[in-house]
Amino acid sequence: MxxxxxxxxxxxxxxxxxxxxxxxxxxxxxxxxxxxxxxxxxxxxxxxxxxxxxxxxxxxxxxxxxxxxxxxxxxxxxxNILGQEIVVVDGDGDGDSDSDSDSDSSNNGKHTLLAVGAGVNWHALVAWTLKHNLPGLENLALIPGTVGAAPIQNIGAYGVEVGQYIDSIDAFDTIDHVFVTLSQTACQFGYRDSLFKQHPDRFILTRVIFKIPEHWQARTHYAELAQQFSDPNSLPTAQQIFDAVCRIRCKKLPDPKVIGNAGSFFQNPLVTEDQHASLISQYPNLVSYPDKAGMRKLAAGWLIDQCGFKGQRVGAVGVYENQALVLVNHGGASAEDILNFAKSIQLKVHQQYGVQLAIEPNIF
Ligand SMILES: Cc1cc2nc3c(=O)[nH]c(=O)nc-3n(C[C@H](O)[C@H](O)[C@H](O)COP(=O)(O)OP(=O)(O)OC[C@H]3O[C@@H](n4cnc5c(N)ncnc54)[C@H](O)[C@@H]3O)c2cc1C
Structure with a gap:
């Protein structure tokens, strides 16, 4: 490296x-x-x-x-900083007194520390870890982008977030003009959130150190994955989960090489249990998931779909026909066109449900 x-x-x-x-x-x-x-x-x-x-x-x-x-x-x-290397094999115990006690990766078992350059392709890294018998990241297969960007919004999919597997991050602090190493706790990971999202442009991430526990457990509780592994007598391997995630994503999400998009364009909004109770009394089919204490996460895609946007198109911008959470560029759209369309979706959802949708991609 x-x-x-x-x-x-x-x-x-x-x-x-x-x-x-x-x-x-x-x-x-x-x-x-x-x-x-x-x-x-x-x-x-x-x-x-x-x-x-x-x-x-x-x-x-x-x-x-x-x-x-x-x-x-x-x-x-x-x-474009490349390179990946295993820096500690069979590390003992937690090793990081700062680590969140409820994270999957801090279960006091043995672990491997893996240092990866910020420019490495994320999906290629996930495939590499499985090839080197370091399972854990498989639920995050096929997410586009680089390793250095993954912690910025704490990428997540199918019940796993990358922050759970991060030991520390090397970054250049552009305010103090020094290199820093930030522990998992210092990174303040949350749903699509982190220290880096809170302080945009302060830290340039150069290297991510992953902590992969030796003890591995399949996470197939998300409905679409659970359907693929319904036989309780046959436990899936990490490779099978990786393959299933790739299959599901290819069916559900548009390939950016074919049609321009940035994945989910809106975050799933968090509401209080009281707000949720009031909404569900009016909309019994409302899709939501339990979240941190006293909160529920609404499925933004469902809200957008109910407002009639799925498959709609205005000029070169549209809502993907198979997934209302994804905005697409049919060719020739500008950032302004996309934002204008996004604003009309936000307005309608707010008028109908009283919920504000936050935009997920970074506006440069
Ligand atoms: C088809 C598709 C599916 C997707 N699915 C998911 C999903 O399931 N879950 C999910 O969470 N996301 C998903 N995404 C979003 C995206 O893939 C991730 O957010 C990814 O981590 C972005 O990586 P990137 O390298 O492309 O970052 P960029 O888009 O280049 O940058 C994103 C932000 O990070 C900053 N940044 C990038 N690198 C660094 C660095 N080294 N140091 C400091 N700041 C940096 C940029 O300034 C910018 O603010 C999807 C996107 C697409 C197109």
Whole structure:
């Protein structure tokens, strides 16, 4: 892995770089100055220069949770730090006194620590862990994007969130201009949330250290997965869960290579039990899930579907016909077109259900 301490080669600079193929919405976007970040050591000098020049900058991973404008003035840092290595095998006990006591990964058993560069492709990493007999991340298969972006919104799917498997994160703190290592607790993971989401642009994540417990348990409680493994006498392997997740996702979600999208466009809104009780008395079919104490999570897709948006299209923007939570670019849409359509959905859902939908992708 290239985390060498010797003088770094400066990040390669490309002017007026086309980013259409580095955002899954397929939006036309030009980065004025694109920097190819291949090593953490390139960041201090680059950030010093950008600060001195008072130049705008932003970080881009795979662009799968991003709404890019047509022009990105200033610097765009393309996170391409590669490499992965097992740093501790058979680590004993919890090892991190900061870890959340209820997380799957802190069950006081043996574990493996795996350090992965921020630019590594997420799905490729999940496949790699299974090949190296390190199961745990399989429910998160086929989520697009990079390892360095995964903690930003604490990616989650089928009952698992990445934060459960993170030991610590190496990052460059762009305010104090120092490298920091943040423990799992310091990262403040929540539903589609983290310290990094709360403090955008402060930390540039360079390396994620995963903690994979030796003790593995299948998580197939989510309805779609449970249906695939209904025989109680035959327990699925991690590889079978990985394959099932890939199958389900391919059926349900549009492939960004075929039709531009950023996955779920809205977060599932949290409401109090009282709000939920009032809603369900009016809408008995309301879809919701229990959440943290006193709260319930509503299925945003159901709300949007009930408002009649599924499959609808306005110009080049539409709601995916098989999944109302996904907005798609039929070709030629701009970020503004997508946001305008999103606003009309938010308005209708609010008028009908009194619930505010929050946009999930990052608006650049
Ligand atoms: C078809 C599809 C399905 C999806 N399914 C899911 C799903 O099931 N669950 C889920 O949670 N998400 C899902 N997503 C959303 C997306 O894949 C994830 O959020 C992913 O982690 C984004 O990675 P990225 O590298 O593309 O990030 P980008 O889109 O490039 O960036 C996202 C944000 O992270 C910041 N960022 C990126 N890298 C770094 C870094 N190294 N340091 C600091 N900041 C950084 C960016 O500035 C930006 O604010 C889906 C997207 C698509 C297109």
């Amino acid at each position: 290239n985390f060498a301490k010797s003088a770094p080669i400066p990040a390669k600079l490309t002017s007026d770089m086309e980013l259409k193929h580095r955002n899954t919405f397929g939006l036309d976007a030009i980065a004025e100055f694109a920097y190819d970040i291949t090593s953490a050591e390139q960041l201090p000098a680059l950030l010093k220069t950008l600060t001195e020049k008072k130049m705008a900058w932003r970080v881009l991973g795979g662009g799968s949770n991003a709404l890019l404008p047509a022009q990105l003035p200033g610097a765009t840092l393309l996170m």
